[in-house]
Amino acid sequence: MNKIVVITGGSMGIGKATATLFRQKGDIVLSVARQIDEEFPDFSYVADISNEEQVKNIITQIGEKYHKIDVLVNNAGIGVNGALELVPSNVFENTMHVNIEGAYLVTKFALPYMQKGAKIINISSVSGLFASPFRSLYCFSKSAIQMMTMCQRMELSKAKIDVCAVCPGEVKTGFMKRRVRIEDTNERYGKQVERAFAFLDKHDEGKRMPPEKVAKAIYKQAKRKKSKPFVIVGGSFKLIYLGVKLLPTSWVLALTNKFMGGGNID
Ligand SMILES: NC(=O)c1ccc[n+]([C@@H]2O[C@H](COP(=O)([O-])OP(=O)(O)OC[C@H]3O[C@@H](n4cnc5c(N)ncnc54)[C@H](OP(=O)(O)O)[C@@H]3O)[C@@H](O)[C@H]2O)c1
Numbered sequence: 001m002n003k004i005v006v007i008t009g010g011s012m013g014i015g016k017a018t019a020t021l022f023r024q025k026g027d028i029v030l031s032v033a034r035q036i037d038e039e040f041p042d043f044s045y046v047a048d049i050s051n052e053e054q055v056k057n058i059i060t061q062i063g064e065k066y067h068k069i070d071v072l073v074n075n076a077g078i079g080v081n082g083a084l085e086l087v088p089s090n091v092f093e094n095t096m097h098v099n100i101e102g103a104y105l106v107t108k109f110a111l112p113y114m115q116k117g118a119k120i121i122n123i124s125s126v127s128g129l130f131a132s133p134f135r136s137l138y139c140f141s142k143s144a145i146q147m148m149t150m151c152q153r154m155e156l157s158k159a160k161i162d163v164c165a166v167c168p169g170e171v172k173t174g175f176m177k178r179r180v181r182i183e184d185t186n187e188r189y190g191k192q193v194e195r196a197f198a199f200l201d202k203h204d205e206g207k208r209m210p211p212e213k214v215a216k217a218i219y220k221q222a223k224r225k226k227s228k229p230f231v232i233v234g235g236s237f238k239l240i241y242l243g244v245k246l247l248p249t250s251w252v253l254a255l256t257n258k259f260m261g262g263g264n265i266d
Pocket of ligand 1: 010047
Protein backbone atom coordinates (compact mmCIF):
# COMPACT_ATOMS: atom_id res chain seq x y z
CA MET A 1 0.00 0.00 0.00
CA ASN A 2 1.21 3.52 -0.77
CA LYS A 3 2.80 5.20 2.18
CA ILE A 4 2.40 8.88 2.95
CA VAL A 5 5.93 10.25 3.23
CA VAL A 6 6.68 13.79 4.40
CA ILE A 7 10.19 15.07 3.63
CA THR A 8 11.41 18.46 4.76
CA GLY A 9 13.76 20.06 2.25
CA GLY A 10 12.48 17.78 -0.51
CA SER A 11 13.08 20.50 -3.11
CA MET A 12 16.79 19.77 -3.71
CA GLY A 13 19.86 17.79 -2.67
CA ILE A 14 19.42 14.77 -0.39
CA GLY A 15 15.73 15.54 0.15
CA LYS A 16 14.99 15.61 -3.59
CA ALA A 17 16.91 12.35 -4.21
CA THR A 18 15.01 10.73 -1.33
CA ALA A 19 11.67 12.01 -2.61
CA THR A 20 12.47 10.61 -6.07
CA LEU A 21 13.34 7.17 -4.67
CA PHE A 22 10.18 6.91 -2.53
CA ARG A 23 8.09 8.04 -5.53
CA GLN A 24 9.74 5.42 -7.77
CA LYS A 25 8.73 2.80 -5.18
CA GLY A 26 5.13 3.98 -5.37
CA ASP A 27 4.78 6.09 -2.23
CA ILE A 28 3.09 9.49 -2.01
CA VAL A 29 5.74 12.06 -1.16
CA LEU A 30 4.97 15.50 0.23
CA SER A 31 7.82 17.95 0.34
CA VAL A 32 8.05 20.84 2.80
CA ALA A 33 10.45 23.67 1.91
CA ARG A 34 10.53 27.43 1.48
CA GLN A 35 10.46 27.06 -2.31
CA ILE A 36 7.88 25.14 -4.27
CA ASP A 37 9.03 21.97 -6.06
CA GLU A 38 8.14 23.01 -9.63
CA GLU A 39 8.13 19.38 -10.76
CA PHE A 40 5.50 18.31 -8.20
CA PRO A 41 3.58 21.48 -7.27
CA ASP A 42 0.56 19.51 -5.98
CA PHE A 43 2.78 17.61 -3.54
CA SER A 44 4.83 20.60 -2.46
CA TYR A 45 4.09 22.54 0.74
CA VAL A 46 5.73 25.89 1.26
CA ALA A 47 6.88 26.63 4.80
CA ASP A 48 9.89 27.76 6.75
CA ILE A 49 10.38 24.93 9.23
CA SER A 50 11.68 27.36 11.84
CA ASN A 51 8.30 29.15 11.89
CA GLU A 52 5.85 27.43 14.25
CA GLU A 53 2.68 28.89 12.69
CA GLN A 54 3.74 27.90 9.17
CA VAL A 55 4.68 24.37 10.26
CA LYS A 56 1.43 23.90 12.18
CA ASN A 57 -0.53 25.17 9.19
CA ILE A 58 0.99 22.91 6.53
CA ILE A 59 1.13 19.78 8.70
CA THR A 60 -2.55 20.32 9.55
CA GLN A 61 -3.32 20.67 5.82
CA ILE A 62 -1.42 17.42 5.12
CA GLY A 63 -3.14 15.64 8.03
CA GLU A 64 -6.60 16.76 6.93
CA LYS A 65 -5.99 15.71 3.33
CA TYR A 66 -4.17 12.39 3.82
CA HIS A 67 -5.32 11.48 7.39
CA LYS A 68 -1.96 9.92 8.30
CA ILE A 69 1.79 10.27 7.99
CA ASP A 70 3.67 6.95 7.64
CA VAL A 71 7.20 8.26 7.24
CA LEU A 72 8.59 11.63 8.30
CA VAL A 73 12.08 12.52 7.07
CA ASN A 74 13.43 15.55 8.92
CA ASN A 75 16.01 16.50 6.33
CA ALA A 76 16.01 20.30 5.85
CA GLY A 77 19.09 21.92 7.30
CA ILE A 78 21.70 24.60 6.78
CA GLY A 79 25.47 24.72 7.24
CA VAL A 80 27.71 27.30 8.85
CA ASN A 81 31.47 27.61 9.33
CA GLY A 82 33.55 30.02 11.35
CA ALA A 83 35.11 30.62 14.76
CA LEU A 84 32.28 30.26 17.27
CA GLU A 85 33.35 33.42 19.11
CA LEU A 86 32.97 35.45 15.93
CA VAL A 87 29.68 34.02 14.68
CA PRO A 88 27.06 36.81 14.86
CA SER A 89 24.19 36.06 17.24
CA ASN A 90 21.60 36.17 14.45
CA VAL A 91 23.50 33.45 12.52
CA PHE A 92 23.70 31.38 15.70
CA GLU A 93 19.96 31.76 16.30
CA ASN A 94 18.98 31.00 12.72
CA THR A 95 21.10 27.82 12.62
CA MET A 96 19.55 26.59 15.86
CA HIS A 97 16.04 27.53 14.68
CA VAL A 98 16.35 25.67 11.37
CA ASN A 99 18.54 22.68 12.30
CA ILE A 100 17.12 21.90 15.75
CA GLU A 101 13.84 23.71 16.30
CA GLY A 102 12.69 22.93 12.75
CA ALA A 103 12.99 19.17 13.32
CA TYR A 104 11.32 19.53 16.72
CA LEU A 105 8.37 21.54 15.33
CA VAL A 106 7.73 19.30 12.33
CA THR A 107 7.87 16.19 14.52
CA LYS A 108 5.64 17.72 17.20
CA PHE A 109 2.88 18.62 14.71
CA ALA A 110 3.26 15.43 12.63
CA LEU A 111 3.05 12.98 15.56
CA PRO A 112 -0.74 13.26 16.04
CA TYR A 113 -1.06 11.83 12.50
CA MET A 114 1.47 9.03 13.07
CA GLN A 115 0.40 5.60 14.24
CA LYS A 116 1.88 2.23 15.13
CA GLY A 117 4.46 1.27 12.50
CA ALA A 118 5.25 4.87 11.48
CA LYS A 119 8.87 6.04 11.14
CA ILE A 120 10.72 9.24 11.89
CA ILE A 121 14.09 9.52 10.14
CA ASN A 122 16.20 12.48 11.20
CA ILE A 123 19.01 13.54 8.89
CA SER A 124 21.92 14.25 11.11
CA SER A 125 25.54 14.23 9.90
CA VAL A 126 28.89 12.73 10.77
CA SER A 127 29.42 16.24 12.20
CA GLY A 128 26.92 15.22 14.89
CA LEU A 129 29.24 12.36 15.86
CA PHE A 130 32.71 13.90 15.61
CA ALA A 131 33.79 17.41 16.53
CA SER A 132 35.63 19.64 14.09
CA PRO A 133 37.14 23.09 14.58
CA PHE A 134 35.58 26.19 12.99
CA ARG A 135 32.43 24.19 12.40
CA SER A 136 31.25 24.01 15.98
CA LEU A 137 27.83 25.56 15.46
CA TYR A 138 26.91 23.02 12.78
CA CYS A 139 28.44 20.15 14.81
CA PHE A 140 26.46 20.92 17.91
CA SER A 141 23.22 21.48 16.02
CA LYS A 142 23.64 17.99 14.52
CA SER A 143 24.68 16.38 17.81
CA ALA A 144 21.42 17.78 19.22
CA ILE A 145 19.60 15.89 16.45
CA GLN A 146 21.44 12.70 17.46
CA MET A 147 20.32 13.15 21.06
CA MET A 148 16.75 14.07 20.08
CA THR A 149 16.60 10.89 17.97
CA MET A 150 17.73 8.62 20.79
CA CYS A 151 15.45 10.23 23.40
CA GLN A 152 12.43 10.01 21.11
CA ARG A 153 13.27 6.47 20.09
CA MET A 154 12.75 5.52 23.73
CA GLU A 155 9.72 7.78 24.30
CA LEU A 156 7.91 6.44 21.22
CA SER A 157 8.85 2.76 21.55
CA LYS A 158 5.65 1.87 23.41
CA ALA A 159 3.62 3.52 20.65
CA LYS A 160 5.67 1.44 18.14
CA ILE A 161 6.79 4.54 16.26
CA ASP A 162 10.35 4.01 15.15
CA VAL A 163 12.93 6.81 15.26
CA CYS A 164 16.35 6.74 13.64
CA ALA A 165 19.13 9.11 12.54
CA VAL A 166 20.93 8.91 9.22
CA CYS A 167 24.40 10.49 9.37
CA PRO A 168 25.88 11.19 5.94
CA GLY A 169 29.51 12.03 5.32
CA GLU A 170 30.30 14.38 2.44
CA VAL A 171 27.54 14.54 -0.14
CA LYS A 172 27.57 16.21 -3.56
CA THR A 173 24.78 18.79 -3.25
CA GLY A 174 24.94 22.57 -3.23
CA PHE A 175 24.96 22.48 0.60
CA MET A 176 28.63 23.51 1.04
CA LYS A 177 28.24 26.41 -1.41
CA ARG A 178 25.06 27.54 0.34
CA ARG A 179 26.52 27.34 3.84
CA VAL A 180 27.04 30.53 5.83
CA ARG A 181 30.74 31.47 5.84
CA ILE A 182 31.95 33.54 8.76
CA GLU A 183 35.55 34.19 7.76
CA ASP A 184 36.24 36.82 10.42
CA THR A 185 39.34 36.40 12.52
CA ASN A 186 41.15 38.20 15.33
CA GLU A 187 44.51 38.05 17.09
CA ARG A 188 43.45 34.83 18.81
CA TYR A 189 43.04 32.86 15.57
CA GLY A 190 45.26 34.74 13.09
CA LYS A 191 45.31 32.89 9.76
CA GLN A 192 43.83 29.70 11.26
CA VAL A 193 40.33 30.58 10.07
CA GLU A 194 41.51 31.25 6.51
CA ARG A 195 43.45 27.97 6.43
CA ALA A 196 40.58 25.99 7.91
CA PHE A 197 38.33 27.37 5.17
CA ALA A 198 40.96 26.56 2.53
CA PHE A 199 41.06 22.96 3.82
CA LEU A 200 37.29 22.63 3.59
CA ASP A 201 37.08 24.34 0.19
CA LYS A 202 39.82 22.09 -1.22
CA HIS A 203 38.07 19.10 0.27
CA ASP A 204 34.83 20.33 -1.22
CA GLU A 205 36.25 19.78 -4.70
CA GLY A 206 37.10 16.18 -3.83
CA LYS A 207 35.07 13.08 -4.35
CA ARG A 208 31.77 13.45 -2.54
CA MET A 209 29.11 10.78 -2.61
CA PRO A 210 25.97 11.33 -4.70
CA PRO A 211 22.78 12.21 -2.78
CA GLU A 212 21.18 9.03 -4.20
CA LYS A 213 23.46 6.97 -1.92
CA VAL A 214 22.03 8.74 1.14
CA ALA A 215 18.51 8.36 -0.28
CA LYS A 216 19.05 4.58 -0.46
CA ALA A 217 20.18 4.47 3.18
CA ILE A 218 17.12 6.48 4.24
CA TYR A 219 14.80 4.22 2.23
CA LYS A 220 16.42 1.10 3.70
CA GLN A 221 15.77 2.31 7.27
CA ALA A 222 12.20 3.29 6.34
CA LYS A 223 11.52 -0.23 5.08
CA ARG A 224 13.12 -2.10 7.99
CA LYS A 225 10.73 -3.50 10.58
CA LYS A 226 12.92 -1.89 13.23
CA SER A 227 15.45 0.69 12.10
CA LYS A 228 18.92 1.07 13.59
CA PRO A 229 19.26 3.93 16.11
CA PHE A 230 21.66 5.60 13.67
CA VAL A 231 23.52 4.76 10.49
CA ILE A 232 26.59 6.39 8.99
CA VAL A 233 26.60 6.79 5.20
CA GLY A 234 30.08 6.83 3.65
CA GLY A 235 32.65 4.04 4.08
CA SER A 236 35.59 6.18 5.25
CA PHE A 237 33.45 7.85 7.90
CA LYS A 238 32.45 4.45 9.31
CA LEU A 239 36.17 3.77 9.83
CA ILE A 240 36.77 7.20 11.36
CA TYR A 241 33.88 6.58 13.75
CA LEU A 242 35.48 3.32 14.83
CA GLY A 243 38.71 5.23 15.51
CA VAL A 244 36.80 7.86 17.50
CA LYS A 245 35.27 5.10 19.63
CA LEU A 246 38.56 3.27 20.23
CA LEU A 247 41.10 6.08 20.68
CA PRO A 248 41.33 8.44 23.67
CA THR A 249 39.29 11.60 23.02
CA SER A 250 42.36 13.82 23.54
CA TRP A 251 44.12 12.02 20.64
CA VAL A 252 41.07 12.25 18.40
CA LEU A 253 40.72 15.99 19.02
CA ALA A 254 44.45 16.65 18.56
CA LEU A 255 44.50 14.71 15.28
CA THR A 256 41.34 16.39 13.94
CA ASN A 257 42.71 19.79 14.90
CA LYS A 258 45.99 19.04 13.16
CA PHE A 259 44.19 18.37 9.88
CA MET A 260 41.26 20.75 10.08
CA GLY A 261 42.26 23.44 12.56
CA GLY A 262 44.31 25.62 10.23
CA GLY A 263 47.66 25.05 11.99
CA ASN A 264 49.31 27.29 14.56
CA ILE A 265 48.44 30.92 15.03
CA ASP A 266 50.89 33.30 13.33
N1 LIG B 1 25.59 17.84 1.79
C1 LIG B 1 26.31 17.27 2.73
O1 LIG B 1 27.54 17.08 2.58
C2 LIG B 1 25.66 16.81 4.01
C3 LIG B 1 26.39 15.97 4.85
C4 LIG B 1 25.82 15.53 6.04
C5 LIG B 1 24.54 15.93 6.38
N2 LIG B 1 23.85 16.76 5.56
C6 LIG B 1 22.50 17.16 5.99
O2 LIG B 1 21.56 16.72 5.05
C7 LIG B 1 20.45 17.60 4.99
C8 LIG B 1 20.19 18.02 3.56
O3 LIG B 1 21.36 18.58 3.05
P1 LIG B 1 21.60 18.83 1.49
O4 LIG B 1 23.02 18.58 1.24
O5 LIG B 1 20.59 18.15 0.68
O6 LIG B 1 21.37 20.42 1.47
P2 LIG B 1 20.74 21.38 0.35
O7 LIG B 1 20.99 20.84 -1.00
O8 LIG B 1 21.21 22.75 0.70
O9 LIG B 1 19.16 21.27 0.63
C9 LIG B 1 18.63 21.75 1.83
C10 LIG B 1 17.12 21.65 1.77
O10 LIG B 1 16.59 22.19 3.00
C11 LIG B 1 15.59 23.16 2.69
N3 LIG B 1 15.58 24.19 3.73
C12 LIG B 1 16.64 24.92 4.16
N4 LIG B 1 16.24 25.79 5.10
C13 LIG B 1 14.90 25.59 5.28
C14 LIG B 1 13.91 26.19 6.09
N5 LIG B 1 14.20 27.19 6.94
N6 LIG B 1 12.64 25.73 6.00
C15 LIG B 1 12.31 24.75 5.12
N7 LIG B 1 13.20 24.14 4.33
C16 LIG B 1 14.48 24.57 4.40
C17 LIG B 1 15.97 23.71 1.31
O11 LIG B 1 14.86 24.16 0.58
P3 LIG B 1 14.44 25.72 0.49
O12 LIG B 1 15.68 26.50 0.26
O13 LIG B 1 13.46 25.73 -0.63
O14 LIG B 1 13.78 26.04 1.80
C18 LIG B 1 16.50 22.45 0.64
O15 LIG B 1 15.45 21.70 0.06
C19 LIG B 1 20.79 18.77 5.92
O16 LIG B 1 20.16 18.58 7.16
C20 LIG B 1 22.30 18.66 6.07
O17 LIG B 1 22.73 19.18 7.31
C21 LIG B 1 24.37 17.21 4.37
